[in-house]
Amino acid sequence: xxxxxxxxxxxxxxxxxxxxxxxxxxxxxxxxxxxxxxxxxxxxxxxxxxxxxxxxxxxxxxxxxxxxxxxxxxxxxxxxxxxxxxxxxxxxxxxxxxxxxxxxxxxxxxxxxxxxxxxxxxxxxxxxxxxxxxxxxxxxxxxxxxxxxxxxxxxxxxx
Amino acid sequence: xxxxxxxxxxxxxxxxxxxxxxxxxxxxxxxxxxxxxxxxxxxxxxxxxxxxxxxxxxxxxxxxxxxxxxxxxxxxxxxxxxxxxxxxxxxxxxxxxxxxxxxxxxxxxxxxxxxxxxxxxxxxxxxxxxxxxxxxxxxxxxxxxxxxxxxxxxxxxxxxxxxxxxxxxxxxxxxxxxxxxxxxxxxxxxxxxxxxxxxxxxxxxxxxxxxxxxxxxxxxxxxxxxxxxxxxxxxxxxxxxxxxxxxxxxxxxxxxxxxxxxxxxxxxxxxxxxxxxxxxxxxxxxxxxxxxxxxxxxxxxxxxxxxxxxxxxxxxxxxxxxxxxxxxxxxxxxxxxxxxxxxxxxxxxxxxxxxxxxxxxxxxxxxxxxxxxxxxxxxxxxxxxxxxxxxxxxxxxxxxxxxxxxxxxxxxxxxxxxxxxxxxxxxxxxxxxxxxxxxxxxxxxxxxxxxxxxxxxxxxxxxxxxxxxxxxxxxxxxxxxxxxxxxxxxxxxxxxxxxxxxxxxxxxxxxxxxxxxxxxx
Amino acid sequence: xxxxxxxxxxxxxxxxxxxxxxxxxxxxxxxxxxxxxxxxxxxxxxxxxxxxxxxxxxxxxxxxxxxxxxxxxxxxxxxxxxxxxxxxxxxxxxxxxxxxxxxxxxxxxxxx
Amino acid sequence: xxxxxxxxxxxxxxxxxxxxxxxxxxxxxxxxxxxxxxxxxxxxxxxxxxxxxxxxxxxxxxxxxxxxxxxxxxxxxxxxxxxxxxxxxxxxxxxxxxxxxxxxxxxxxxxxxxxxxxx
Numbered sequence: 054x055x056x057x058x059x060x061x062x063x064x065x066x067x068x069x070x071x072x073x074x075x076x077x078x079x080x081x082x083x084x085x086x087x088x089x090x091x092x093x094x095x096x097x098x099x100x101x102x103x104x105x106x107x108x109x110x111x112x113x114x115x116x117x118x119x120x121x122x123x124x125x126x127x128x129x130x131x132x133x134x135x136x137x138x139x140x141x142x143x144x145x146x147x148x149x150x151x152x153x154x155x156x157x158x159x160x161x162x163x164x165x166x167x168x169x170x171x172x173x174x175x176x177x178x179x180x181x182x183x184x185x186x187x188x189x190x191x192x193x194x195x196x197x198x199x200x201x202x203x204x205x206x207x208x209x210x211x212x
Numbered sequence: 213x214x215x216x217x218x219x220x221x222x223x224x225x226x227x228x229x230x231x232x233x234x235x236x237x238x239x240x241x242x243x244x245x246x247x248x249x250x251x252x253x254x255x256x257x258x259x260x261x262x263x264x265x266x267x268x269x270x271x272x273x274x275x276x277x278x279x280x281x282x283x284x285x286x287x288x289x290x291x292x293x294x295x296x297x298x299x300x301x302x303x304x305x306x307x308x309x310x311x312x313x314x315x316x317x318x319x320x321x322x323x324x325x326x327x328x329x330x331x332x333x334x335x336x337x338x339x340x341x342x343x344x345x346x347x348x349x350x351x352x353x354x355x356x357x358x359x360x361x362x363x364x365x366x367x368x369x370x371x372x373x374x375x376x377x378x379x380x381x382x383x384x385x386x387x388x389x390x391x392x393x394x395x396x397x398x399x400x401x402x403x404x405x406x407x408x409x410x411x412x413x414x415x416x417x418x419x420x421x422x423x424x425x426x427x428x429x430x431x432x433x434x435x436x437x438x439x440x441x442x443x444x445x446x447x448x449x450x451x452x453x454x455x456x457x458x459x460x461x462x463x464x465x466x467x468x469x470x471x472x473x474x475x476x477x478x479x480x481x482x483x484x485x486x487x488x489x490x491x492x493x494x495x496x497x498x499x500x501x502x503x504x505x506x507x508x509x510x511x512x513x514x515x516x517x518x519x520x521x522x523x524x525x526x527x528x529x530x531x532x533x534x535x536x537x538x539x540x541x542x543x544x545x546x547x548x549x550x551x552x553x554x555x556x557x558x559x560x561x562x563x564x565x566x567x568x569x570x571x572x573x574x575x576x577x578x579x580x581x582x583x584x585x586x587x588x589x590x591x592x593x594x595x596x597x598x599x600x601x602x603x604x605x606x607x608x609x610x611x612x613x614x615x616x617x618x619x620x621x622x623x624x625x626x627x628x629x630x631x632x633x634x635x636x637x638x639x640x641x642x643x644x645x646x647x648x649x650x651x652x653x654x655x656x657x658x659x660x661x662x663x664x665x666x667x668x669x670x671x672x673x674x675x676x677x678x679x680x681x682x683x684x685x686x687x688x689x690x691x692x693x694x695x696x697x698x699x700x701x702x703x704x705x706x707x708x709x710x711x712x713x714x715x716x717x718x719x720x721x722x723x724x725x726x727x728x729x730x731x732x733x
Numbered sequence: 734x735x736x737x738x739x740x741x742x743x744x745x746x747x748x749x750x751x752x753x754x755x756x757x758x759x760x761x762x763x764x765x766x767x768x769x770x771x772x773x774x775x776x777x778x779x780x781x782x783x784x785x786x787x788x789x790x791x792x793x794x795x796x797x798x799x800x801x802x803x804x805x806x807x808x809x810x811x812x813x814x815x816x817x818x819x820x821x822x823x824x825x826x827x828x829x830x831x832x833x834x835x836x837x838x839x840x841x842x843x844x845x
Numbered sequence: 846x847x848x849x850x851x852x853x854x855x856x857x858x859x860x861x862x863x864x865x866x867x868x869x870x871x872x873x874x875x876x877x878x879x880x881x882x883x884x885x886x887x888x889x890x891x892x893x894x895x896x897x898x899x900x901x902x903x904x905x906x907x908x909x910x911x912x913x914x915x916x917x918x919x920x921x922x923x924x925x926x927x928x929x930x931x932x933x934x935x936x937x938x939x940x941x942x943x944x945x946x947x948x949x950x951x952x953x954x955x956x957x958x959x960x961x962x963x964x
Contacts, residue, residue: 092901096931128238128337135235143228145281152224153281200938207945359925366932373939383950384961390872390943391820391962397879397936398824398866402831404886404929411922412893433839440838441831452830454816454823458962498837517812517964520802522795561738596794625744625751630735637739659798667794672787702744705735818963820875820956824866 060114070112077105081194088186089179095186099193106198115205124206127199134191141184155180215265220285222266223278223301223354226311227347230259234343241336249326252339256315256322259346263315267308271714275304275728277356288418288729296418300729302356305718309567309711310480313574314349316696317473318342321466324582324689327682328466328589329378338378344371345470349477356729358410358489359417361481362403365446368474369396376463376471388462395455399442406435406442419489420729423722428493436494439485440502446478449540450509453533457517460529461594465585466689468525469578472532476570479536483543483719491722492551500548507544508646511537511653519660523594524584524668527660528577531620534653535573541650542566542635543719545642550720558641563716564708565634571712572627572700576619579693583613586682586690587668596664601673606681610669612690617665619697621658627697630704851892858885872947872954876940883933890926894919 061067081102088094106127110118148156157164157180165177176183218225233255240248270276278285278301288296303311322342329338348368355361373396377389407417409431416422426432445452456475460468486499514534521527543566549559586609587602588594603610619626632654639646681687700707718725735742776784802809815822858881865878898915902923944954951959 096927125242129242132235132238136232136239139228139232139235143232146221146224150284151278151280151282152221152228154283155281197934197938200942204938204942204945207942207949210949359928363928363932366936370932370935370939373943377943377946380946383947386943386946386950387959388962390940390947390959391823393936393940393943394820394866394875394879395823395827397940398827398882400932401879401882401886405889407925408886408890408893408922411890411925417921428842430839430842433842434835437831437834437838441827441834444830445827451815452823452827454818454826458818461962495838495841498841502834502837513812516805516808517816519798520809557738599794600791624742625747630742630744633742634735634737637737641738663794663797666792666797671791704742704744708735813964816964818960820872820959821867821870824863828863828867 060116062112066112070108074105074109077108078102081105081190085186085190086176086183087174088190089182090174090176095189096193098186099190100197102190102194103197103201106194107201110198110202110205115202115209118202119206122198122202124199124202127195127202129195131192131195131199134188134193134195138185138188138192141181141188145181153181155182157181157184218262219265219269219276221278222262223276223303224280226259226262226266226315226350227301227354229262230255230343230346230350234340234347237340237343238336241339245335248336248339252343253322253326255343256319256346259350260315260319263308263311266303267312267711270303270305270308271710275302275718275724277302277728295416295421296729299360300356300418300420301354302420302725302729303354304725304728305714306480306484306567306716307353307718309571309715310353310477311350312711313476313571314346314353314473316692317469317574317578318346318349320578320582320689320692321469322689323692324466324469324585324686325464326685328585328686329464332379334378338375341371341375342467342470345375345474348372349474352477353480356419357417358407358419358422361419362400362407365403365478365481366397366400368477369393369400372396372459372467372471372474375467376459378464378467379462382462385462388459391455392459395452396446399445402438402442406438409435409438418729419484420726423489423491424726424730426490426493428490432490432493436485436490436499440482440499443478443482443485444506444540447475447482447540448510448533448536449506450513450533450537453510453514456533457526457529460532460581461523461526465525465581465588468529468581468585472577472581473574475532475536476539476574479539479570486547487550487719488722488725496547496550496552500544500550503540503544503547504642504646507537507540507542508649509537510534510540512649515653515656515660519656519663521660522596524587524596524599524664525581525594527596527664528580528584531580531657531660532573532577534657535569535577535620537653538569538632538635538650539566539573541639541646542569542631545635545639545646546716546720548642554641555720558638560716560720561634562638562642563720564712565631565638567715567719568634568704568708568712569628569631572619572631572697575693575696575700576616576626576628579612579616579690579697580620582686582690582693583609583616586686589682589686591674596667599668599674600671601669603669604673605679606669608681608687609690612694613665613669615694615697617658617661619701621661622654623658625701627700627704630701630708634708848895848897851888851895855885855889855892858882858888870956872944872956872959873941875956876937876944879940880933880937883929883936887926887929887933890922890929894922 081098084093084101085095085098142153145152145154145156163177163179163183165175167175167178237248240251277288279288280299282298288300329335345368348364348371351364352361373389373393376392377386379385410422411417413431414422414425448456460471463471511534514530514537518527518530542562546559546563549555591599619628622628622632636647636650862878862881866875869875896915896918899918900913902917902920947959948954
């Protein structure tokens with residue numbers, strides 16, 4: 054069952070979860086990027102991404118995961134997400150009138166104004182919303198997986 | 213970047229800058245520890261300066277309105293809608309007053325923390341959470357949107373709970389944090405349920421717009437019950453105060469000082485709900501009596517429980533409960549008299565007393581908790597039985613403690629006396645019993661601080677005590693609050709007419725609150 | 734100068750009065766006997782016993798208000814009983830108070 | 846009448862959650878109780894915005910020739926619920942980490958024994 058490190062599940066689980074991991078991450082990114090068009094968004098996509106990392110923790114064990122994607126790194130990722138969110142919000146002061154103004158409307162980046170009526174979902178819309186979704190997604194991936202990793206490491210301290 | 217621009221955007225900046233700093237602090241922490249300390253202090257000083265400028269503008273002019281994401285900060289009602297739907301920040305006299313308290317206490321706690329937590333691990337997160345607490349407090353005090361109130365309440369609760377458990381290796385710190393976490397999350401869920409009730413009836417989340425259409429139906433009454441119970445619990449009113457001593461005792465001293473300001477933010481929310489959201493539609497006599505009763509119970513039970521305590525911070529925590537009673541009494545008398553002919557004289561004086569007491573309490577109780585932390589820093593125990601003779605080595609701390617203790621007991625000429633005088637006189641008009649109990653509580657307060665002073669500072673010096681006083685940054689933190697106490701004690705007339713009266717006026721005048729956001733009342 | 738409904742409170746006047754009173758007391762004190770120089774005071778007379786050391790007579794915190802708590806022991810026993818320290822009870826107090834507020838605020842509206 | 850059933854579910858869930866918080870002595874069960882109460886409040890918010898026959902509010906604009914009999918459900922309570930869920934995750938994570946630490950230091954999860962701080 055256990056490998057030489059004394060933790061983690063069987064090799065079958067390890068290999069399969071290693072194979073699935075990038076696909077879950079891509080799905081997470083998809084949910085985050087379509088947050089302004091479909092149900093979902095930063096938190097939901099981030100939770101999916103964090104669940105991928107949690108899967109690694111379950112399959113490979115907390116100590117192994119700590120070596121590859123340590124709690125420090127995940128927290129840094131989280132901080133960058135949070136900083137990006139507030140910075141975009143603060144840019145609203147400078148580029149437009151108020152805090153959190155949607156200053157990107159009409160510009161080339163996510164600035165397209167969708168046509169009247171039903172449409173298949175145009176990705177290049179929403180102004181600052183996709184960027185905020187992305188920031189929230191980063192924050193949730195980092196934060197949620199760091200929480201689970203920390204808990205797993207702390208409960209390992211006993212044995 | 214001129215002054216007008218800064219003042220216009222200051223409500224949002226005051227929330228955005230500490231929030232950005234909270235996210236940046238862990239990053240800077242990885243680069244350089246000294247830079248992180250400097251960064252946190254600079255951010256706190258900037259917040260203090262902006263807050264003073266904003267408060268001055270609000271006290272001398274009118275309330276500041278800030279609409280997030282609108283085409284202009286004062287465009288509260290969008291072109292296509294009839295009611296405010298965006299997130300609105302509304303900084304009137306009371307909000308600015310509370311904001312001043314929060315930023316000042318945070319600044320003192322920030323300076324104090326530099327030395328106090330120097331030997332701990334995870335300081336990057338400590339400062340990040342400290343800044344998040346500031347964000348939560350300022351957000352609760354500035355927001356004009358009832359759902360945002362809930363969000364910032366939770367931000368504040370979670371940051372506080374994590375910080376209470378900061379020294380988790382003591383074991384009981386985690387216990388205190390868990391208790392705090394359970395009761396505050398249940399309280400917040402009560403608030404959320406009440407928000408749901410209000411939203412279901414009126415389709416509104418903006419407090420001013422809600423107040424405009426408030427009918428005080430049965431559902432509104434249920435929402436009021438839930439809101440009063442939750443916020444009274446969060447500000448530590450007896451008999452829902454049990455979490456207060458538990459969590460205040462085990463938190464690091466600067467965080468305890470912050471927690472005092474945090475529970476006052478909940479007190480603010482309670483007053484804001486009663487005065488601005490419901491106003492005269494509610495049954496002021498019943499609700500006023502409830503708040504007065506909570507105040508009396510808090511004062512009496514808090515102080516009598518404080519007297520036999522052996523743990524210095526637990527003793528002070530019970531005093532925090534007791535002093536909250538004074539604020540509830542003062543403002544409760546104001547609410548009781550609201551709309552009655554006596555309001556302009558006695559009611560206003562009572563509210564001024566209660567609100568003045570909020571800032572006094574934040575200053576001296578913050579100072580006392582910081583001195584308790586200084587004692588703990590030196591002798592590594594909180595048990596009063598094991599202390600003695602600290603005045604021989606800790607001269608500054610002794611002086612600070614004496615000033616704080618005299619102020620909390622209401623000894624002239626310190627600031628506690630002025631606010632208590634206002635409360636005594638106006639509460640006497642409602643019922644002499646109220647004043648008598650308030651004075652009795654004041655006497656027992658003095659008695660229990662005499663006990664602390666005697667057992668910690670007097671007597672022969674301890675054998676194993678280190679020489680010298682605490683580090684400089686801790687003294688700076690305490691000095692900031694001491695200067696506040698002395699200034700407020702020497703010029704109470706100026707403070708009341710220029711700072712406290714606008715705040716009380718902002719609470720009492722509901723029409724002004726509604727008019728500035730939702731258009732004519 | 735703080736105007737209250739019943740009068741006024743001015744810390745400056747209070748401090749001036751305090752200083753005046755202090756000076757008067759100091760002058761009166763200075764008019765007393767100057768027989769004893771510092772260091773020549775006699776030791777207190779304790780029925781012929783030696784004076785115990787300062788360490789031995791320092792009253793510790795737990796004993797200072799023993800009389801007060803002993804007199805009110807009924808009240809304090811009750812208070813100790815309700816301050817259980819159990820988280821379930823804290824929540825029960827919160828709900829109980831909410832129920833009392835409910836009776837006081839909602840019920841009158843329903844009855845009328 | 847059938848659309849009032851969620852409100853009864855809300856009441857039952859709150860009762861169940863509160864029962865767990867007040868009468869269960871295991872700290873983890875207390876945390877579960879709080880989560881149940883939170884789900885109840887979330888359900889309450891979602892139910893407030895529900896419309897019979899309504900569709901999900903994700904159109905930018907409704908086309909002129911399309912008529913939806915029930916209109917759209919109200920999106921604001923959904924946004925509120927989402928925020929509340931996010932907060933709930935943070936609360937739950939924090940409480941569980943406290944419980945892990947309490948178990949390490951006290952060696953028990955019984956709330957009647959986790960009372961070093963009292964009186």
